[in-house]
Amino acid sequence: MLLVPVGIINERHEPPVFHGVERPFVDDVILPTTWFDAGAGIHGEIGRGLRYRTYVMAPLDASGFTADQGIRDGRQKGAESTVRNIATTGRVEYVGLPGLSTGASFWRGKTGFAFPRIESRVTVGEVDARYRVRELEARAQYAHVWLDGMGELNRALRLANQPGANIAREIRGFYVEASYFVLPNPAPREAAVFVRYENFDTQYRMPAGFQRLQEFDRDAWVVGVSYYPDPDVALKLDYSVVRNQSGVIDEPNSLNIGLGWWF
Amino acid sequence: MHTDARCVVMSFLFAVACAAALPGAAAAQERQVVEMVAERFTFTPSRLEVAVGTTVEIHIRSQDTNHGFHLVNGPNVIVPKRRQGEAVVLFEADVPGVYQFECSKLCGAGHNFMKGEIVVTAGPAGDDES
Ligand SMILES: [Cu+2]
Numbered sequence: 408m409l410l411v412p413v414g415i416i417n418e419r420h421e422p423p424v425f426h427g428v429e430r431p432f433v434d435d436v437i438l439p440t441t442w443f444d445a446g447a448g449i450h451g452e453i454g455r456g457l458r459y460r461t462y463v464m465a466p467l468d469a470s471g472f473t474a475d476q477g478i479r480d481g482r483q484k485g486a487e488s489t490v491r492n493i494a495t496t497g498r499v500e501y502v503g504l505p506g507l508s509t510g511a512s513f514w515r516g517k518t519g520f521a522f523p524r525i526e527s528r529v530t531v532g533e534v535d536a537r538y539r540v541r542e543l544e545a546r547a548q549y550a551h552v553w554l555d556g557m558g559e560l561n562r563a564l565r566l567a568n569q570p571g572a573n574i575a576r577e578i579r580g581f582y583v584e585a586s587y588f589v590l591p592n593p594a595p596r597e598a599a600v601f602v603r604y605e606n607f608d609t610q611y612r613m614p615a616g617f618q619r620l621q622e623f624d625r626d627a628w629v630v631g632v633s634y635y636p637d638p639d640v641a642l643k644l645d646y647s648v649v650r651n652q653s654g655v656i657d658e659p660n661s662l663n664i665g666l667g668w669w670f
Numbered sequence: 671m672h673t674d675a676r677c678v679v680m681s682f683l684f685a686v687a688c689a690a691a692l693p694g695a696a697a698a699q700e701r702q703v704v705e706m707v708a709e710r711f712t713f714t715p716s717r718l719e720v721a722v723g724t725t726v727e728i729h730i731r732s733q734d735t736n737h738g739f740h741l742v743n744g745p746n747v748i749v750p751k752r753r754q755g756e757a758v759v760l761f762e763a764d765v766p767g768v769y770q771f772e773c774s775k776l777c778g779a780g781h782n783f784m785k786g787e788i789v790v791t792a793g794p795a796g797d798d799e800s
Binding site: 410418419421423424450452454456458460502503508595597637638639669 | 778779
């Protein structure tokens with residue numbers, strides 16, 4: 408089983424790695440973390456701080472795609488994955504400058520084995536960066552997903568059992584985050600405050616004949632504190648404000664508390 | 671508990687005592703200090719290039735949990751958790767070649783990817799890579 412090497416969080420998805428009780432929305436509805444499947448691949452160093460990994464993996468199942476969560480429910484998660492089509496994925500990272508870590512990744516594969524007569528294909532492109540200087544850390548990530556064949560797929564799903572099927576042909580999202588360690592070095596216990604802005608749209612571009620659902624064009628502010636009694640344990644508190652472009656449907660704000668650890 | 675846990679591993683010597691036969695190579699060893707960061711699931715830098723005759727002093731700090739630094743056929747030390755100190759490994763680059771190192775403390779799903787190498791070149795010192 409392999410973790411898809413896309414984005415900052417997917418390969419290290421345990422709570423101490425990200426701020427906020429929940430993962431960033433972008434790592435939920437644009438990049439469907441935790442994203443893993445059967446696969447095989449290679450990895451290595453190119454030199455001068457550049458490294459890569461590339462895998463072939465079991466594909467997504469387009470019959471799980473949705474208007475609000477994109478490709479998330481198309482994950483097969485290994486055990487009994489259909490591998491009629493093989494997907495390819497890869498990532499390059501540059502870590503040659505102190506404190507800076509940048510990466511770019513992709514995933515590409517046919518996804519239509521549940522509807523063999525529909526040519527459906529998904530391409531994911533993603534770039535990210537993390538920068539750490541003293542007690543300050545900044546992160547940014549942008550992800551874009553292109554979905555081919557969704558017009559036909561929507562029509563097929565509507566005829567089957569999903570009258571509301573309205574999958575987009577492009578979805579995209581980004582976030583920027585800054586955090587500051589207020590209990591600084593050297594200390595076994597740490598605390599960080601953070602603020603994150605996210606903007607994500609799972610109806611960014613629609614196939615011909617389908618209307619955008621504005622409530623799925625969303626953005627969010629998340630502010631909070633992470634307290635680490637140990638680097639592998641995080642006690643988290645955050646407040647998140649989510650908005651969308653629809654004039655009718657409201658998103659609830661939420662106060663979240665959580666305890667997570669890497670076991 | 672958290673006092674700077676310095677695991678110093680001394681003299682990783684390759685038992686090839688031919689330095690005296692090489693003109694100019696027997697002079698005082700060049701010492702090079704490398705700051706390395708261990709983080710799930712990479713070492714940064716993960717490739718060091720040093721000239722033969724160099725003593726490399728590798729200081730490894732973790733950005734997250736415990737890792738291990740194991741030089742294949744050589745020393746194996748624990749890298750303490752973030753902000754709890756560093757591990758120091760001394761490597762005598764006496765023989766040109768490629769020396770692999772790897773994480774020796776199971777640290778999660780990508781642990782097996784956590785590897786690197788020290789390339790000892792026959793050329794002059796000073797072109798380390800990060
Ligand atoms: Cu490790």
